Amino acid sequence: MTEPSEATAAAEPPAPGEPSATPPAPTGPRSVTTRATLAGVVVSALLILAIVLGSRMLRNFDSALLPYAVATVFLAFGVAYRYTVWISAPGARRLFKQGWRSLFSMENFRRAPTALPRMIATYLGFQKFLGARSHARWAAHQLIFWGCVLAALITFPLTWGWFTFTSSTGSGPGYEMRIWGFKILGFDSLNLLGWLMFHGLDIAAVLVIPGASYFLWRRMKDRGAITGQRFAYDLVPLIALIVISVTGLLLTFSSVFLHGGGYQFLAILHMVSVVFTLIYIPFGKFFHIVQRPAAVGMQLFKYTGRKDDEVFACRRCEEPIDTGPYVENLRGTMRDLSLDFDAWAEYCPRCKRVLRGSAYLSHVKKGFN
Known part of the structure; x- marks a missing residue:
């Protein structure tokens, strides 16, 4: 068992009822809303500029995809707005700063050069933490995750006019894929590569539906x-x-087997559902998609603490709680929130229950005697 970090060991629990530190001046909701709105406007404007420039001054922009593009602009505004509000909370702001500090720390990179790629792969990509709950839930989540990633990688660039597919011969089957007007590769639409190119969204749908x-x-x-x-x-x-x-x-089914029957109705229905979902993302459960990458930095922060054996022991039973820097960060968050019991972060969950029970017996039960 290693000793707690110097900063944590030197910190004494505050006296009962006395704040451990002077809390920062509270941030008013109006200022948070103003900053969030400004962030949303800036991000939306940058996306519009990227669409205009990436589509070569709209020459490669497909006007039929305009509703999707407008929805992505609303999506950008909503994500920036809610993200700014989220990190304005003391707890999220502190973890956010610690995460980014760990992410760009050269010292951490020298000590654990493979930590970041492994965490991106296991925590973001394969989400191994879900496997501890249920293998079925993990598999279903993987299907949804990779299906949505594939769909986003295809849909967004096409919607913005960044990707274009043009016939190299005029009548096919040869096609060229261009990004920002530059040719990336040529392919035959009748071979396997061509089939994958034109049915990528169908593959994504097949992955998402069972999940x-x-x-x-x-x-x-x-x-x-x-x-x-x-x-x-x-x-x-x-x-x-x-x-x-x-x-x-069904759009693919209509074009292949029904010779376009009902295609227009299905296209409108599909467009409405996509636009609704894109606008819903920042304000519903899908927002955790945006939050999840920020957690990688926090996991890296905890991992490097363990790498240095900075494990904090419970003040009562001396069992390890977490890394010393993480416990100190938790105490700092509790001080930011003006909570006067941040010393409780130095006890494990079991000891907290025991101490609460002892306090109950000492101060409440004796009143019944």
């Missing part, structure tokens, strides 16, 4: 999920993913 359907089924059957779920927050995202995927597959 979203599993979670929808679970929320209909699992008592634990039913108890706390909300329709708009928990069910609407899953329904939206299924509707987008099914209507996308």
Whole structure:
């Protein structure tokens, strides 16, 4: 067992009822809203500029995809707005700063050069932490995750006019894929590569449908999920993913087997579902997609603390709680929130329960004697 970090060991618990530090001046909701609105406007303006420049002054922009492009601008505004509000909270702001500091620390890179790639792969890509809950939930989440990633990588650049596919011969089957007007590769639309190019969104839909359907089924059957779920927050995202995927597959089915029958109606239905989902992302459950990358820095912060054996021991039982820097960071967050019991962060959960029980017996039960 290693000793606690010097800064943590030197910190003495505050006297009862006395704040451990002077809290910072509170940030008013109006100033937070102003900053969030400004961030949203700036990010939206930058995206519009990127669309104009990336599509070569709109020469490669497909006007039929205008509703999708407008929805992505609203998405950019909403994400920037809510992200700014999120990191304005004392706890999130402190963790956010610590995460980025660890992410760009050359010292951390020298001590653990492979830590960041491994955490990106395991925490963001394969999300191994979900496997501890349930292998089925992990598999379903992987299907949704990779399906959505594939769809985003195809849809957004096409919507913005950054990707274009042009016939190299005028009549096919040769095609060229260009990014920002520059030719990247040529391919035959009749071979395997061409089929994958033109059916990437169908593949994404096939991945998303079983994953979203599993979670929808679970929320209909699992008592634990039913108890706390909300329709708009928990069910609407899953329904939206299924509707987008099914209507996308039906568009392909219509063009291949029905000679375009019902294509216009399906295209409008698909567009409405996609636009609704893009606008919904910043203000619903999908926002955790945007939050998740920020957690990588925090995991790196904790990992480097363990790498240096900066493990903080419980003040009572001396069992390890977490890394010393993480415990001190938690205490700092509690001080920022003007909570006068930040010394409790130095005890493990079991000892906290024991101390609370002892306090109850000492100060409450004796009143019944």
